[in-house]
Amino acid sequence: MSGNMNLTLKVWRQKSNKDKGNFEEFKVNDISPDMSFLEMFDVLNEQLISKGNEPIAFDHDCREGICGMCSMFINGRPHGPKEGITTCQLHMRSFADGDTIIVEPWRANAFPVIKDLVVDRSAFDRIVSAGGFVSVNTGNAQDGNAIPISKNDADIAFAAAACIGCGACVAACKNASAMLFVSAKINQLAHLPQGQPERMQRARAMVHQMDKEGFGACTNTGACSAECPKEISLVNIAAMNCEFVKANVVDSHE
């Protein structure tokens, strides 16, 4: 086993949305390489509390990569240097002893900072409330194979449904675009029977809400998918574009 690490952290501190904010530097010593990044933050916060200082506010909940809360922009990348994981799944062994680590909140107009590293991601909730649902009661889960769904469709829907709404796609994108998230939410329902009746209306409403929230447009850099902890594919964005055009051109609506 490798030895414990001493690190320097440069962390964004901001008292409130109104505050300007600035970086604050901290030393953390004797960090086990087997700790998660959030556990390292717990150690740092314990230090701050015992000295009577304000602990660093950061979002977290499940700490096992499923809730999507742990938004941290670490050394220039969402969720740090590894692919396909969230911050809570990032281990300190991904860093070297003596490293300086820069930690910032997600940056996007649509994700205003609430405090320190905590941002307001309710823009995502509003996009989902605009159309990411099925209005009819579909009852209990059906018996297996009662409603035939092709393997291909099931796989696409399942892969899209893996999105945890973390916002890393927006954080990574140079345009702060939310297209990967929105496309995953649209596509997961577009491939299943219960999503069909509201399919066109959903595409229109969700894209409209996305634009209203002030996210940027896509330039297909692919940064979102590369940084997505659930590796949501760019195919979803292409599919969403088709879906949206169809909804406006083919589908007749008021």
Add this chain to the structure above:
Amino acid sequence: MGAFSFLINSSIGKKIIMGITGIFLVVFLAVHCFVNSLIFVNDGGELFNKAAEFMAHNILIRTMEIFLFLGLIIHALQGMNLTFKNMNARKVKYYKFNGNANSKWYSRSMGLLGTLLALFLILHLKHFWYVSRLTEEITSGEDTLFGEMKEVFANPIVVAAYIIGVISLTYHLLHGFQSAFQSLGLNHRKYTPFIKSLGFWYSIIISVLFAAMPLAVHFGWIK
């Protein structure tokens, strides 16, 4: 809002316009590159002049020219509009942003590359389009388009400017070609790898040929 204006004004609609005009420009560029490559036949520009003559008088080509300018203007204006809108979507920037870890620099620089292209195009249109279409110099038989090329490319600074223009084009296309298909909703396991390699080779071949033209004329590799 009507369905059409809703589509056109949405972030996705704007991308669709970029994609359609982009592919239109790609097709034009292939034709343009083919015709100009006739100078490499090395017959003193005879074949090339004939082709240029044909292009200048064919009604179909002249009509397409109008659409070409329209497409280019829409593409450039929409491109600039999108670039500024996107830059504004993150007013507070990151202190450290490691874009190279997840994307190619040129995919993040389409606005800049496009602007360089636009500047180059102003110069380029002045050199050739203006002279061949709006002056009597060539129609009167006083000079040929190939002769005009020799004149323009005698200046090494102009040759350098053309090379910079071509390099901007290479990178703009390296991202743009495949990006247009993604914007238009075509991303498929079967076809996308083909589109990507086609886009790569298209960008490289077009760029090498275009770069070779001013160089070959300047250094007298073709007479």
